[in-house]
Amino acid sequence: MSNKEKVGSYKFIAEPFHVDFKGKLTFGVLGNHFLNCAGFHAADRGFGISELNEENYTWVLSRLAIEMIDMPNQNEAFTVQTWVENVYRLFTDRNFAVLNQDGEPIGYARSVWAMINMNTRKPVDLLSIHGGNIADYVDDKECPIEKHSRIKVAAQEMVDMSIARYCDIDINGHVNSIRYIEHILNLFPLQFYEVMRVRRFEIAYIAEARYGDELKFYKEEVSPVEYHVEVRRNGEEVICRGKVLFE
Amino acid sequence: MSNKEKVGSYKFIAEPFHVDFKGKLTFGVLGNHFLNCAGFHAADRGFGISELNEENYTWVLSRLAIEMIDMPNQNEAFTVQTWVENVYRLFTDRNFAVLNQDGEPIGYARSVWAMINMNTRKPVDLLSIHGGNIADYVDDKECPIEKHSRIKVAAQEMVDMSIARYCDIDINGHVNSIRYIEHILNLFPLQFYEVMRVRRFEIAYIAEARYGDELKFYKEEVSPVEYHVEVRRNGEEVICRGKVLFE
Structure with a gap:
């Protein structure tokens, strides 16, 4: 060791x-x-x-x-x-x-x-x-935040769409994990960020998106400070799910 | 000194x-x-x-x-x-x-x-x-590349559009200078980058874009390896111009 x-x-x-x-x-x-x-x-x-x-x-x-x-x-x-x-x-x-x-x-x-x-x-x-x-x-250092939660998104209405392009693609040929974080945070207007800040951001990666994939974003307001987002390839297969908690 | x-x-x-x-x-x-x-x-x-x-x-x-x-x-x-x-x-x-x-x-x-x-x-x-x-x-170290050129874009057909969002905005309230580089390179299909590479990238910043501005992209093919791009706010005021040389 x-x-x-x-x-x-x-x-x-x-x-x-x-x-x-x-x-x-x-x-x-x-x-x-x-x-x-x-x-x-x-x-x-x-x-x-x-x-x-x-x-x-x-x-x-x-x-x-x-x-x-x-x-x-x-x-x-x-x-x-x-x-x-x-x-x-x-x-x-x-x-x-x-x-x-x-x-x-x-x-x-x-x-x-x-x-x-x-x-x-x-x-x-x-x-x-x-x-x-x-x-x-393995170390037992404390991590005093909640574990990942299960993110459910029932929303059927698409709020945004984006096509995976050159700058989104990493060395494995997939949309890079960080891009989704930016995409999800971009679903909220600047006015949100003027009066609130993100306290917790959660993301579950389910499948890989590739160049040219049409990524559709579905957003659900759970409360005025809690939003769940699902990213679906061509509006069908789930690519990832995110949860944003403002305060 | x-x-x-x-x-x-x-x-x-x-x-x-x-x-x-x-x-x-x-x-x-x-x-x-x-x-x-x-x-x-x-x-x-x-x-x-x-x-x-x-x-x-x-x-x-x-x-x-x-x-x-x-x-x-x-x-x-x-x-x-x-x-x-x-x-x-x-x-x-x-x-x-x-x-x-x-x-x-x-x-x-x-x-x-x-x-x-x-x-x-x-x-x-x-x-x-x-x-x-x-x-x-001031130092006289050699910089063996050409000076900036004048970039002219006559193209009237819009090839892409993007709205400035939260992640695009810097501490001055403007779209950050780096985003334009990514946007311009995203105008080319992955197939370009598979067979060529960018040898020279040039950009002239003319005006500042802000949150919510609609950025429209006009692209002109000067030759199969040289492209000029103009970014216009709401399709009118010029925000920046770029030139991409592939090889």
């Missing part, structure tokens, strides 16, 4: 083009940082994408829930911590904490990942990889 | 969500790095946005031309260098070089900036600021 710390810690600055009109870091950029930190942390412990790819395995993000009491301001330093909370046969839970420039926690996130065989697209037994030593990295 | 080096040098890694389907860093992300480096370099020399804002001044990007013989691959380290080539009364020319992980140049960029008074929105005489010491930072 490596002697690496179980909790990885990575420093960032909130760049000018990574903040919104209020000067606050965006959820899309923060989500991107989380995914990068997950990659760094896994790679440093022998479970990085490049090592896995040699065995034709890769990580797939299944769920992400982010809850923030504040967001870094433009040009502010902040730290993302990440650690593994649980490892099961087919999933692993990875958590994140965001610390402001004074080192105080301003938010947390939970994510769920699966590993798949890139040839068969079938899930891999995580406990069979590297003799199951992924379990040695 | 400060004893800072005239050429600033900044290291980056091509992150997984910052590369396209070919695994190459995108022009949008590279442009964002350029603008950040410009900010770091200026701030270190007393001409940063935050110092300027105290005097109610700010920098405005007027033109950007990027020419690349290659792009960093996913997870590769690269370096952005930046320096001031010229300072005139109303404009300054800032150049960039991109070095690959072996320290070899793989591309260059030229940018033109003005300084404005945020109250009057009028240009500021650059040689009057800090006793004109911005001129002390």
Whole structure:
């Protein structure tokens, strides 16, 4: 077993083009940082994408829930911590904490990942990889936000449509996970963000969209501060579901 | 005069969500790095946005031309260098070089900036600021790419339309400069990028778009490898013009 710390810690600055009109870091950029930190942390412990790819395995993000009491301001330093909370046969839970420039926690996130065989697209037994030593990295650091919820969207009326284009497509040929976060937040008018802020953002990735796919967005108002969104390919197959809680 | 080096040098890694389907860093992300480096370099020399804002001044990007013989691959380290080539009364020319992980140049960029008074929105005489010491930072490092050209777009047929939304708006309340780069590159089908790559990307920023503005895109094919694009607010006022050269 490596002697690496179980909790990885990575420093960032909130760049000018990574903040919104209020000067606050965006959820899309923060989500991107989380995914990068997950990659760094896994790679440093022998479970990085490049090592896995040699065995034709890769990580797939299944769920992400982010809850923030504040967001870094433009040009502010902040730290993302990440650690593994649980490892099961087919999933692993990875958590994140965001610390402001004074080192105080301003938010947390939970994510769920699966590993798949890139040839068969079938899930891999995580406990069979590297003799199951992924379990040695589990840490009991506290993550005081709720687990992912089940997101149900009954809405039948489409509120937006978008066609997947060049800049949306990642190296795997799929629409990149971060784009959905931006698309979903773009469904709300600026006036929402003027008087409220997003406290919790949750997303469940169900299927992959590809270049040229017509993504249709269905939005349901559960309450004036809670919205559920479903993204459907050509209005049928569900690609992902999101939940946005304002305050 | 400060004893800072005239050429600033900044290291980056091509992150997984910052590369396209070919695994190459995108022009949008590279442009964002350029603008950040410009900010770091200026701030270190007393001409940063935050110092300027105290005097109610700010920098405005007027033109950007990027020419690349290659792009960093996913997870590769690269370096952005930046320096001031010229300072005139109303404009300054800032150049960039991109070095690959072996320290070899793989591309260059030229940018033109003005300084404005945020109250009057009028240009500021650059040689009057800090006793004109911005001129002390001029460096004659070579930038072996062509200067900006004049971009003319006669096309009257709209090829795309986009409404400026929450995630497009920066801290100044304007559509952020990088979004236009992505929008323009999204006007070309993936098949273009499969068989060609962008050698040169040029953009001239004319006016600012705001939340809710309807941005209409007009594209002109000058040759099978050269395209000019004009972005017009509500199909009338010109917001920016771009030129894309493939090879």
